Amino acid sequence: MSFPPRYRAKSRVDLSGEESRAKAVAVATELFATAGFKGTSVAAVAAKTGLSQSGLLHHFPSKAALLAAVLEERDRQDGDFLTGTTAPPLGWAAFDSLTALAARNSTRPHLVGLFVRLAAEAVEPSHPAHTWVQQHYAGIRGWLTEAVQAGKDRGEIAADAPVGTVVRTTIAVIDGLQQQWLLQPGEVSMTADFEAFVGTLRARWSIVGSG
């Protein structure tokens, strides 16, 4: 998406353009997270960015394009965990990575709210974020399924553990805890609760003496 700087890097015009774009994405992330996509107006994003509506639409041809940029940015920030260049964690280590992800998300309510909002809004196929949400779930599902299967192969996880159910339930716990965390931010620890859930999984499906 980012094209090479054709002028000197410090050019005021280009810099200003990039800055406006980035700021608009940040503002849109926050507003989409709290008011949803349909509940947020382009004018509101523009105002909070410090642009006129036309100025904002100069950078993003449509509201949907702005949403796409927001989702792209979210993927970029989270992608290191799942689709990063490093090898993905396997076996129980994958669940530890998810715990770490939960801990990190606890410091970024904007991104959590954005996801919870959009996941619910985009259930209907006509929503501009529908395919993104589908792919997001498919990605996590596939990643976690592979990790659990690998855990079986290397003797960490019991061979009779129901992979699909474990995977879906784990994802469900993450999503559900996020929802509750948004409703009572101070009184819920996503990290602790998820860690306890993983402990329960280990107690049930760990092969004794393997970790």
Added chain:
Amino acid sequence: MSFPPRYRAKSRVDLSGEESRAKAVAVATELFATAGFKGTSVAAVAAKTGLSQSGLLHHFPSKAALLAAVLEERDRQDGDFLTGTTAPPLGWAAFDSLTALAARNSTRPHLVGLFVRLAAEAVEPSHPAHTWVQQHYAGIRGWLTEAVQAGKDRGEIAADAPVGTVVRTTIAVIDGLQQQWLLQPGEVSMTADFEAFVGTLRARWSIVGSG
């Protein structure tokens, strides 16, 4: 809400009013479930009900009032499980009731969609359904907390089981499975997955020989 019939009960005018009202609530439930509250227009509800917009607003003074009627109806249908007149189930039986609730919900995608949608939309305090969502979660939390505590007292559940975490995680699993079920209706069984989760809980926190 219902005032005493000043005329004979079978008056055709009154009956027609009740019917229109009920149909409007049913239609609104469906539309709110698929398009959300903000994404649904009063005109759309009116058209699908078979009324003009003015006719619909004759029965419900505002869109928010229509939403309130929808939520009231949902509570009425689900309330038997949690706040019914019969004594609430305690100990592990409470989780069996939740399994039954999941099974019943599997046959009513409208109500599931309505809840998932509104729970996400109503995170922001200004949303007309915000307090309803808060109370809904508080109700389930309290109900399940009491059940788990009672299970400890009667020796079904281990005394060192972390009540709060178990309760929050259980609610999270329900919510998360609903979300996934909405995204892939045919490929997920909320009932089976939740049942497996309960099995994992039992394996970890059941007191041996008690059930």
Added chain:
DNA sequence: ACATACCGACCGACCACTCGGTCGGTAGTG
């Protein structure tokens, strides 16, 4: 000259909601 960043003015569509009325049925009175 040329591209980029940006704005003011505007547009048609849609929004929730209001207003003034019609219509059919009911109750009371004679």
Added chain:
DNA sequence: CACTACCGACCGAGTGGTCGGTCGGTATGT
């Protein structure tokens, strides 16, 4: 029975406001 008074159900035609998006222009830097 007829007549009046009244009711709830419902509609057509608006209200002002907001929506996403377009267009023509200006200012600026290369």
